[in-house]
Amino acid sequence: MGHVDVDAFDSLLGDEGQALLSGLRDYDPAKELATATRLRRDHPPALVSAALTQATLRQRAVAKFGPEDAHRMYFTPNGVEQSTRTSVAAYRAARFAEFGVRRMADLCCGIGGDAIALARTGISVLAVDRDPLTCAVARANAQALGLAELIEIRCADVTDIDTRPFDAVFVDPARRGGRGRVFDPEAYSPPLSWAIEAARTTPRAALKIAPGVPHEAVPEDAEAEWISDHGQVKEAVLWFGTARPGLRRATLLPSAHSLIGTPHLPAPEPGPVGRWLYEPDGAVIRAHLVADVAARVGGRLIDPTIAYITTDELRPTPFATAYEITDVLPFNLKRLKALLREREVGIATIKKRGSAVEPEQLRKKLRLEGGNACTIVLTRSKGSPTMLLGHPA
Structure with a gap:
């Protein structure tokens, strides 16, 4: 992506620049060279380069600004x-x-x-x-x-x-x-x-x-x-x-x-994994409000160092995603493989918190096949590596 100076940018705001930009709305950045060569026959090279840069940035900006605004706005690489x-x-x-x-x-x-x-x-x-x-x-x-x-x-x-x-x-x-x-x-x-x-x-x-x-x-x-x-x-x-x-x-x-947050709220007591597991939203964890969510759902932590909450009864909250847990086992790859094969699990969501296992490496080793889905949570409970199996509530 070329560097654009103020003059080149200003030229985009004129009629010729605007016509170029509207023609590039659905432009494919993979074809930049061919597009540039074609446009340079009829337009100044600096203007073409500024327009192509802008068209690419607009496409990248759709995720943040939505299509309607992104295609009317202007950007710098840093700005996006x-x-x-x-x-x-x-x-x-x-x-x-x-x-x-x-x-x-x-x-x-x-x-x-x-x-x-x-x-x-x-x-x-x-x-x-x-x-x-x-x-x-x-x-x-x-x-x-x-x-x-x-x-x-x-x-x-x-x-x-x-x-x-x-x-x-x-x-x-x-x-x-x-x-x-x-x-x-x-x-x-x-x-x-x-x-x-x-x-x-x-x-x-x-x-x-x-x-x-x-x-x-x-x-x-x-x-x-x-x-x-x-x-x-x-x-x-x-x-x-x-x-x-x-x-x-x-x-x-x-x-x-x-x-x-409730000031000076004590941390919830850890206890055994119950039927429901709650994964607090990242903003809740960053704000150090896990204890507040635990108080709302009447839950306990599965481990004093891990931001997972557990309860025996489901109490939905917008601040955490709940999972129904079917199995609580010490971490063991062989056992996990056997269980998933037995249940014909082909689609697994692997989550981890407080585990050294890398989800993508584990996925390769599991060689999943079958039509059923399962959520696997790799974590610690009472200080030891634990695997929890279940599915979203």
């Missing part, structure tokens, strides 16, 4: 990678709107995914980024989606912005450096400590951070929320100016079910 998916941005924007926010600053706005979601709730946004191409792309996106009235793009260093006139601030620091992902919050750009200070200058604020952030890095005056979408943990957000600082919350999209 780092932007918030629409479902998460819309959920967060709705929270800001509920707080009564009317004017806000979106710092490190990238290609404008969050600014768009905020503007769609009627909030007016100053969106700031220091990269000229990223700003040009964000401006084009506000225009393409009919939100230019509500979104002002400013190309500047976010640390130079006076945030005090705003009702709220949102900061999404870059969490990737030249060598890939950055895990130390002080190595974010700008650093988390700066973002926290900026958050405290306005009545409300949210900071997007990596979901793996250590809990001790969360300031006492912040509410920490971990968000998953369709079961995949997407991000953590530090909220400032909410009614309940110090709160931990796990939110599951698309349902928007939110589990709010």
